Amino acid sequence: MYMRITYDKSVDAAYIYLKNIGPGEVDQTHICNTELSAGTISLDFDKQGILLGIEILEAGKTLPKEILDRAEIIG
Helix, strand or coil: CCCEEEEECCCCEEEEECCCCCCCCCCEEEECCCCCCCCCEEEEECCCCCEEEEEEECHHHHCCHHHHHHCEECC
């Protein structure tokens, strides 16, 4: 099973990769209703409707600290 989590502290954004995403593989992004969350959550899908990854803005307010502590820091 593939899963990778990156975190860019400079913009407080995390990305959860459910698979290794190649260039141009994301076909559609769906922004979720964020009434229940402090941040914005976007779901990335391929052309077949398979979920590839999840972007979380304001990740510091939205994700558990343990997740961000284990994430790969990219910024």
